[in-house]
Amino acid sequence: MRILLLTALALLGSLSLPAQQPPPSGAEQPPITFRVEINYVEVDARVTDAEGNPVRDLTRDDFQILEEGTAQTIANFSMVDIPLERPDAPLFASSPIEPDVRSNRREFDGRIYVLILDDLHTHFSRSPRVREAARQFIERYFGANDMAAIVQTGGSRKGVQEFTGSRERLLRAIDAFMGQKTRSATLEKLDDYNRMRGTPGFETPRDLSEPERAFNARRTLSSLKSVADYLSGLRGRRKAVLFFSEGVDYDVSSTIQNRYASDVLQQTQDAIAAATRANVSFYAVDPRGLGGLSAESLELTALPEDPSIISPTALHQELLMAQDHLRTIANETGGFAAVNRNDFSTAFQRIVEENSSYYVLGYYSTDTRRDGRFRRVEVKVRRPGLQVRSRNGYTAPTGRPPADRATDPETSEELRAALASPVPFSGIGMTVFAAPLKGGGNRASLAIAVELDGARLAFDEKDGVFADDVEVAMLAVDDAGKVRDGGRDLLNLRLRPQTRELVAKHGVRIMRRLEVPPGRYQLRVGVRDAGSRAVGSVVYDLDVPDFTKPALALSGLLITSPSASRLPTANPDPDLAGVLPGSPAALRDFPRSDVLAVFAEIYDNLRGPAHRVSIATSVRADNGTVVFQSEDERHSGELKGGTGGYGHTASIPLKGLAPGRYVLRVDARILLADGAAASREVEFRVR
Numbered sequence: 001m002r003i004l005l006l007t008a009l010a011l012l013g014s015l016s017l018p019a020q021q022p023p024p025s026g027a028e029q030p031p032i033t034f035r036v037e038i039n040y041v042e043v044d045a046r047v048t049d050a051e052g053n054p055v056r057d058l059t060r061d062d063f064q065i066l067e068e069g070t071a072q073t074i075a076n077f078s079m080v081d082i083p084l085e086r087p088d089a090p091l092f093a094s095s096p097i098e099p100d101v102r103s104n105r106r107e108f109d110g111r112i113y114v115l116i117l118d119d120l121h122t123h124f125s126r127s128p129r130v131r132e133a134a135r136q137f138i139e140r141y142f143g144a145n146d147m148a149a150i151v152q153t154g155g156s157r158k159g160v161q162e163f164t165g166s167r168e169r170l171l172r173a174i175d176a177f178m179g180q181k182t183r184s185a186t187l188e189k190l191d192d193y194n195r196m197r198g199t200p201g202f203e204t205p206r207d208l209s210e211p212e213r214a215f216n217a218r219r220t221l222s223s224l225k226s227v228a229d230y231l232s233g234l235r236g237r238r239k240a241v242l243f244f245s246e247g248v249d250y251d252v253s254s255t256i257q258n259r260y261a262s263d264v265l266q267q268t269q270d271a272i273a274a275a276t277r278a279n280v281s282f283y284a285v286d287p288r289g290l291g292g293l294s295a296e297s298l299e300l301t302a303l304p305e306d307p308s309i310i311s312p313t314a315l316h317q318e319l320l321m322a323q324d325h326l327r328t329i330a331n332e333t334g335g336f337a338a339v340n341r342n343d344f345s346t347a348f349q350r351i352v353e354e355n356s357s358y359y360v361l362g363y364y365s366t367d368t369r370r371d372g373r374f375r376r377v378e379v380k381v382r383r384p385g386l387q388v389r390s391r392n393g394y395t396a397p398t399g400r401p402p403a404d405r406a407t408d409p410e411t412s413e414e415l416r417a418a419l420a421s422p423v424p425f426s427g428i429g430m431t432v433f434a435a436p437l438k439g440g441g442n443r444a445s446l447a448i449a450v451e452l453d454g455a456r457l458a459f460d461e462k463d464g465v466f467a468d469d470v471e472v473a474m475l476a477v478d479d480a481g482k483v484r485d486g487g488r489d490l491l492n493l494r495l496r497p498q499t500r501e502l503v504a505k506h507g508v509r510i511m512r513r514l515e516v517p518p519g520r521y522q523l524r525v526g527v528r529d530a531g532s533r534a535v536g537s538v539v540y541d542l543d544v545p546d547f548t549k550p551a552l553a554l555s556g557l558l559i560t561s562p563s564a565s566r567l568p569t570a571n572p573d574p575d576l577a578g579v580l581p582g583s584p585a586a587l588r589d590f591p592r593s594d595v596l597a598v599f600a601e602i603y604d605n606l607r608g609p610a611h612r613v614s615i616a617t618s619v620r621a622d623n624g625t626v627v628f629q630s631e632d633e634r635h636s637g638e639l640k641g642g643t644g645g646y647g648h649t650a651s652i653p654l655k656g657l658a659p660g661r662y663v664l665r666v667d668a669r670i671l672l673a674d675g676a677a678a679s680r681e682v683e684f685r686v687r
Helices: 006-010 124-141 167-175 185-196 210-231 261-278 294-299 314-331 345-354 413-420 497-506
Strands: 032-034 040-048 063-067 070-072 074-081 101-103 112-117 147-152 161-164 239-244 280-285 357-364 374-381 387-389 393-395 405-407 430-438 444-452 460-462 465-478 483-495 508-516 519-529 535-544 552-554 558-560 595-604 612-621 626-635 644-653 660-670 677-686
Touching: 040 063, 040 074, 040 374, 063 074, 063 357, 101 535, 112 124, 112 167, 112 210, 124 167, 124 239, 124 345, 147 167, 161 167, 161 535, 185 314, 210 239, 210 261, 210 280, 239 314, 239 345, 261 280, 261 314, 261 393, 280 314, 280 345, 374 387, 413 465, 413 519, 413 535, 430 519, 430 535, 430 595, 444 465, 444 519, 444 535, 465 508, 483 497, 483 508, 508 519, 552 660, 552 677, 595 612, 595 660, 595 677, 612 644, 626 644, 644 660
Parallel strands: 112 147, 112 239, 239 280
Antiparallel strands: 032 405, 040 357, 040 387, 063 070, 063 374, 074 357, 101 430, 147 161, 374 393, 430 444, 444 508, 460 465, 465 483, 465 519, 519 535, 552 595, 558 595, 595 644, 612 626, 612 660, 660 677
16 A cells, blocks of 8 residues: 655755755744644545435534444534536647646545455456446546545555646556455355265365455455554545456355354444544445356356255356445445446445535544544534434544654654645745756656745745745655655745735745656655745656667657746756756746747757758647747757757747637657657646
8 A cells, every 4th residue: 555655755854955055043943842632533424415416515413423423523624515517628729738737726525435445355247347337437526626546455565656637647556456365265165065975074165265365355454444543644625546457255154164253343343433433435346236246157167966066146146245345335434335236327426426425524522532433423413304314433443542743843743644645735826847958877857846935934034134934845756655766955035025015916936956767756846935934735646768779759848938937936947057047947838028038948859860850839729729839850860970969949929819728738759750759738827
């Protein structure tokens, strides 16, 4: 389970980059201490009227919470009503263009999903059904404002995706799914019977795969618990886990006959307990549909004449047992199980509805004992005629409570929490841009721009100088959860009034380079303002190609303009000073008076005959009309017989363009028969 980046965050101090300026002397602060609330309970409630419509106008005073029959004081109350936003593609495009910038300036208002694809309990032949069902949910029911993660219980690297809003990345992880369920216990017993009958002393056939079956059950249940434990850190919202599984197929009804029944039963209870404490709902989706035992039935041979040895209904009993397990973990956590159905659209729509409109109620339980017992919770509304649906309780924790944590202010705990969270923090508005360019060897150099909302920075004025310290941290984490590069910066801003006004109006930009090998990455960028202690964070998905392998490759597109140059920039990138008139911008919204300056590198790795490379830059309006186009040609002779890159620049005046959405595209092609090609495109707006 790699969703939580604790290892990555622990490495933050060892990867520190040099600060822009040394911190002022005497700036030491006492360690930051966080109080651990051991008895805080959060429960969400969906309230509907007689027609089943959500009721959205209730107040804190309309609710009552009872824990084991004792009234509790509602400490936190909020009504969550999330719209379902659809991806917005240009009119001429068949699918949305993945943005090359990420921002937290709009507070996150989407749903949180984790899709657990249980390959350990899915028959190989039914793998396409899981992929089809999971893809259906992402393609039809996943909003542009939502975030999701993909987990496979068997631990497949390709089938895991950290939290993201990118449909493309989620679908890529889903497509890697392949079931590896252990063979049916009934079929294993039948094989043992056919092999051993007639042997002296043979009485009862055995399931020879029982140890593997129990091991897989524990791994799956451990995945459910790990996800719930991680999501416990997200408060103030529902968290939905979609569990695509045929159900745990280990019989826990007899602890005498089945050696590992107690362990599997305990881990089932642990997973449910973790979910109830974290206010996580499990929604179980059985991909078998109606008549879902066809694969196993094909292997079924003649059964013993004595039904007490192997029952004729044994396969069906296995199915019912596994489905009962799905119902148990779903019903006990406030979700539901979608079983015995071929169409999941109704179930998916219900999941979206339950996670879109609800009330969040938080209270500090009057029972502070850590006894591990289940405590019944009942949510009531005082207004007559309304129905309330909420989980029916939670399991109290056990053991000693965690101690208060103190941390060195040089690596603030607030910033670590922001970097670990799948939901962006919006205390400080920020926009992040990253472009991969060729680095040394086969590594890539990431040019990163972080633009902060200057109006949110809390400056202190003394003797005409405005002072503030801004902590910036970033991590490049690969798809194996390993930190490849990163660091921490402390910006000691000491500004005169005129510069302070510019920062308040336009913001401030921070440039940074990271070096990483090719692969899939998440950049996690966090900012903390020392004056206000406000924190902002952004998670940025990035695919870094190997620029040395294809015959032709193209870097990311770097863009700036006169309006973007108004942002004061810390740590300007010296390697880009000669190719762009200003620092690369994370802005993608420009006034009509602007002129875009675009830079890209084209890497020509073809060692064959001398050739030319065509480079075309174009801008298309939302309806597909080309409003700008320029072309350039470069010759392989410039590389002097080796491989390397051509720097490409373009200047694009926006004067005369109507306000609206546009797509900038750079295409490169080797001008030979069947010559290689590469392209990138970026969406921007003119106002």
